[in-house]
Amino acid sequence: MSGKRYPIGNIHIGIFALAAMFIAAMPLQAAEWQATQGDVVRVTLASTGEPPSLYCFGIEWPVQADGDGQWQGWIGVDLKQKPGPYQVLWKSTQGQVSEQLQVNRGEFRISHIQVDKKMAVFDKPTLARIRSEVKALKSTYTVDVNASPAIGMDAMPVKGIISTPFGAQRYVNGEPRSPHSGLDIAAPSGTPIHAPLAGQVLLVAPMYLNGNTIAIGHGNGLVSVYSHLQSSQVHEGDWVDGGSVIGKVGASGRATGPHLHWGVRFHNARINPDSLLPHTVQARQSP
DSSP states (O other): OOOOOOOGGGOOEEEEEEOTTSOOOOOSBTTEEEEETTOEEEEEEEOOSSOOEEEETTEEEOEEEEETTEEEEEEEOOTTOOSEEEEEEEEETTEEEEEEEEEEOOOOOEEEEOOOGGGTSOOHHHHHHHHHHHHHHHHGGGOOOOOOSOOOOSSOSSOSEEEEOTTOEEEETTEEOOOOOEEEEEOOTTOEEEOSSOEEEEEEEEETTTEEEEEEEEETTEEEEEEEEEEEOOOTTOEEOTTOEEEEEBOOSSOSSSEEEEEEEETTEEEOGGGGSHHHHHHHHOO
16 A cells, blocks of 8 residues: 555545534644544545545544545544544555544533332343343444445434433432433333334344334444334334334333433444434534
8 A cells, every 4th residue: 555645736635523512523724623522524535536445543434425526434433532633544546645533522411310229230130131132232233234325314213302412421329320322312102213214123122221122224334223112113134214113112121201212333433313413414504
């Protein structure tokens, strides 16, 4: 692989983060850009020739043609990605182009919930079950699904009130737990849940903490998870179209009321689902 750089006159890279409640990313200087923990960052490159490869955080990220010699790629910034500068690198047989991505610390709220003791303190058989279920869910994050390379969501899976935002530091019965890796959407029991993007159903399972859970793979390392369902209407292996009903809102597992927990993983990075919605992009681009 050649280390030669493209001439400045032939290359332009633009990056903007798709994250809720944050303005579209603007460069501090020519080679430095801004993102926040939990963002999805869209990266564009003007270049003719063969498709380039895109790397950041030691991971190769998806790229697709955007017309007229333009390429676009997407990078997931994990909820707990350490703040600081990171290299964004495009590679091809013609050479490579390097930019810098500055990851900033997110400002996440604190969330306290009270649950029954059996949902906070576990005996050995229950703990073994929980670990097995978590392992099964995590295994879906690396399943290869043949789908469109575009990264985004068409709409919210259910209408309701965000009861717990992404990234909230959770305290269960006063004890600290892992930060909240999705959105909790409060809605009446039985409210239909719609797939926000087409994909393949990778998991349908009753879990001790997550309750009735569905995982859908959308391709290119993008997986969405739906938990605490009253019931599911799909089976493992099914292909679902965007907008189709996959289940109903409930309060199964560790839940204090009916709601949907909606999580997204992008090449294992814990991503704010709201950062992938069309209304977020529109809001960030408006004055």
